[in-house]
Amino acid sequence: MAMMLDLDQLRTFIAICDTGSFTRAAEVVHKTQSAVSMQMRRLEERIGKPIFGRDGRSAKLTEDGERLLGYARRLIRLSDETVAAFDDDELSGRVRLGTPDDYADRFLPEILARFSRSNPRVEVTVVCEPTVQLVECVRNGSLDLAIVTNHELTPTAEVVRQEPLLWVVSNHHRIEEEDVLPLALGRDTCCWRKSAQEALNGTGRRFRLLYASNNSTALAAAVLAGLAISVFPESALRPGMRVLGEAEGFPRLAPCQIALLRAANRPSTATIDALAEHIISSLDNLSMRIAAE
Known part of the structure; x- marks a missing residue:
C-alpha cells in the first residue's frame, strides 16, 4: 500500500523547523507538547526514517529530515492553494x-x-x-x-x-585600533547614526564619518572591505563581520x-x-x- 502523509503532521513538522523548538511549535499549532511529539513519532513511522536528532526534543534535523522539509513545504503550499482556488470569500x-x-x-x-x-x-x-x-x-x-x-x-x-544594535567591523582588519575611527552610517535622518555618534561622543573617542548611505548593502560593503566601522541589528550581521563590544571601547547601544x-x-x-x-x-x-x- 502506498504511504499516505498526514497534512496536519506536516504542518506541525514545519512549525517545529520554523520556530526551532517543539515547545514553541506547540503554541503555533495550538497543540500540547506531548501531542506534537506524538505527531512527529507517527510521521517518522510513516516515512520509516528518523527526521530529528537523537538528543531529546531538539529541533535539529537529520539529513532525511532536511529532505522531508522541502517536500512538506511544497505539499502544504499546494494544499493551501487548492483550498483558496475554491474559496469564494478569498481576499483580493x-x-x-x-x-x-x-x-x-x-x-x-x-x-x-x-x-x-x-x-x-x-x-x-x-x-x-x-x-x-x-x-x-x-x-x-x-x-x-x-x-x-x-x-x-x-x-x-x-x-x-x-534585537541588539551592534558595532561591526571586518573580521580581517583592526581599524577599531585607529586614533580616529572611520565610520559608515546612514544619512543624517537615520536614528542608528544618531545613536552611534552620541555613544562615541560620550566616551571621548574621535571619529569621522567616512561613508553615509541609506543603502545597507553599501554600508556592509564598506565594512567588509575593512574601510569603516558601522552599526547593524543582530539579524543583519553577515559572514566576515566581527562584533565590537565594551572590551574594545565601544559602548552598548540602545536596541533596535x-x-x-x-x-x-x-x-x-x-x-x-x-x-x-x-x-x-x-x-x-x-x-x-x-x-x-
Missing part, C-alpha cells in the same frame, strides 16, 4: 507596503512568500524608502502599512520585534525596535489586516529561531 485587492531596504532584504522574502500562499489574489506593492519618508507616506495615504524603525517620529507604531505603522486616517480592510498579521507572525517566528540558535 491591493495592499501598499513600505519598508527600508535593509528590512526588505532580511524580512520580505518570508513575509511575502507566506502571504502569497494564503492570499494568491492579493497584489502587494512594495516601496523601499528610509523610515522618515515611510512615515510621511503612511500619513499622506500613499501607503497602507510600513515596517519602520521605531523612534520619536513613530509614536503610534506597534513594536513587533526588538522594528515596528509596524498603519495608516490612521482611514479605516483598515480585511486585506490590510491579513498582511499586518503575516508581518507580525513572520517577525515573531524569526525571533524564535534566533533565540533557539
